[in-house]
Amino acid sequence: MLTIQNVHKTIDKKSILTAISFTQKPGEIIGLVGRNGVGKSTLLRCIAGSYQLDDGQVLIDQTDVAVQPEMRTQLFYLDEAHLFFKGNQLLQIGRYYAQAYPDFDTDQLTDLLAMYHLDGHQRYQQMSKGMQGLFNIILAVCSHARYLLLDEPFDGLDVIVRKNIIRLLLDHVGQTQTAVLITSHNLVELDQLIDRTLILKETKIIKDYQLEQLRQTDRKLQIVLKTNTIPALFKEAGRVLSVSGRVMVVYFPNYSDELAAQIQAYEPVLCESLPITLEDLFEANLVTEEDYQVFI
Numbered sequence: 612m613l614t615i616q617n618v619h620k621t622i623d624k625k626s627i628l629t630a631i632s633f634t635q636k637p638g639e640i641i642g643l644v645g646r647n648g649v650g651k652s653t654l655l656r657c658i659a660g661s662y663q664l665d666d667g668q669v670l671i672d673q674t675d676v677a678v679q680p681e682m683r684t685q686l687f688y689l690d691e692a693h694l695f696f697k698g699n700q701l702l703q704i705g706r707y708y709a710q711a712y713p714d715f716d717t718d719q720l721t722d723l724l725a726m727y728h729l730d731g732h733q734r735y736q737q738m739s740k741g742m743q744g745l746f747n748i749i750l751a752v753c754s755h756a757r758y759l760l761l762d763e764p765f766d767g768l769d770v771i772v773r774k775n776i777i778r779l780l781l782d783h784v785g786q787t788q789t790a791v792l793i794t795s796h797n798l799v800e801l802d803q804l805i806d807r808t809l810i811l812k813e814t815k816i817i818k819d820y821q822l823e824q825l826r827q828t829d830r831k832l833q834i835v836l837k838t839n840t841i842p843a844l845f846k847e848a849g850r851v852l853s854v855s856g857r858v859m860v861v862y863f864p865n866y867s868d869e870l871a872a873q874i875q876a877y878e879p880v881l882c883e884s885l886p887i888t889l890e891d892l893f894e895a896n897l898v899t900e901e902d903y904q905v906f907i
């Protein structure tokens with residue numbers, strides 16, 4: 612179990628993370644989402660030990676990694692901003708990682724390179740961004756670290772590479788019970804991968820959703836009313852995601868029979884459930900009043 616306990620981080624006198632606490636079980640895939648610049652990468656760097664914590668602890672199975680730094684080999688984090696191996700060939704990079712990660716699987720690296728048609732003798736910096744992204748995930752998988760911290764793994768990749776990455780990660784997690792903490796603005800891809808999402812806003816985790824559970828308690832409704840006035844109830848009990856004439860899409864957290872009856876009292880011409888996506892959760896939690904005016 613990975614435990615993040617009361618983590619605080621200030622950079623240049625600006626508070627970036629405050630009292631961040633959560634636990635992650637083996638085999639759990641968590642999506643860390645939030646608006647640009649909120650502190651997602653900073654949190655991954657704090658967990659990985661690239662940044663010193665101002666307060667708090669990162670524990671693996673109750674052991675503080677600051678007290679036993681060798682525990683960090685159970686955490687894989689590849690910081691795109693500080694890649695030391697850019698000039699090296701892929702197999703050479705694999706050999707560096709095999710020294711750092713005691714369970715690194717070199718045979719699996721050879722197999723995965725062949726499976727994804729990557730040439731082990733090619734230099735990393737000569738590969739396209741998409742192929743580099745795929746190789747980064749292959750490295751993460753082959754490390755056999757128990758916790759993978761992945762920062763924007765889909766950034767700039769074409770749809771085929773994104774699908775390959777999702778398949779590779781899901782297979783790996785299914786076989787090994789590795790836990791993955793992943794940041795991404797590609798909410799469609801993230802949605803296919805994760806069981807749980809943490810929403811970061813103004814230095815704190817404001818929501819921790821188990822997605823399956825949430826899909827049972829919340830509703831996203833497409834409602835067509837007889838007039839195009841938005842009832843106050845929709846804004847009080849939910850979040851209006853879009854309006855097009857008399858057709859509105861509204862997200863209602865904690866949907867209840869009572870709320871359903873209140874909606875029916877408006878005698879809607881149509882009222883139907885739509886699937887809840889990660890994008891809806893992002894909008895429902897992170898769109899500000901200002902953005903809201905622009906949207907509708």
Ligand SMILES: Nc1ncnc2c1ncn2[C@@H]1O[C@H](COP(=O)(O)OP(=O)(O)OP(=O)(O)O)[C@@H](O)[C@H]1O
Pocket residue numbers: 622623627645646647648649650651652653654
């Ligand atoms: N090394 C650093 N020096 C100065 N400021 C930093 C440093 N690292 C992060 N920050 C600041 O911390 C804040 C959070 O940055 P971070 O990269 O963690 O955000 P993010 O949520 O990952 O953003 P994005 O979604 O845009 O990638 C930003 O204001 C950023 O400028």
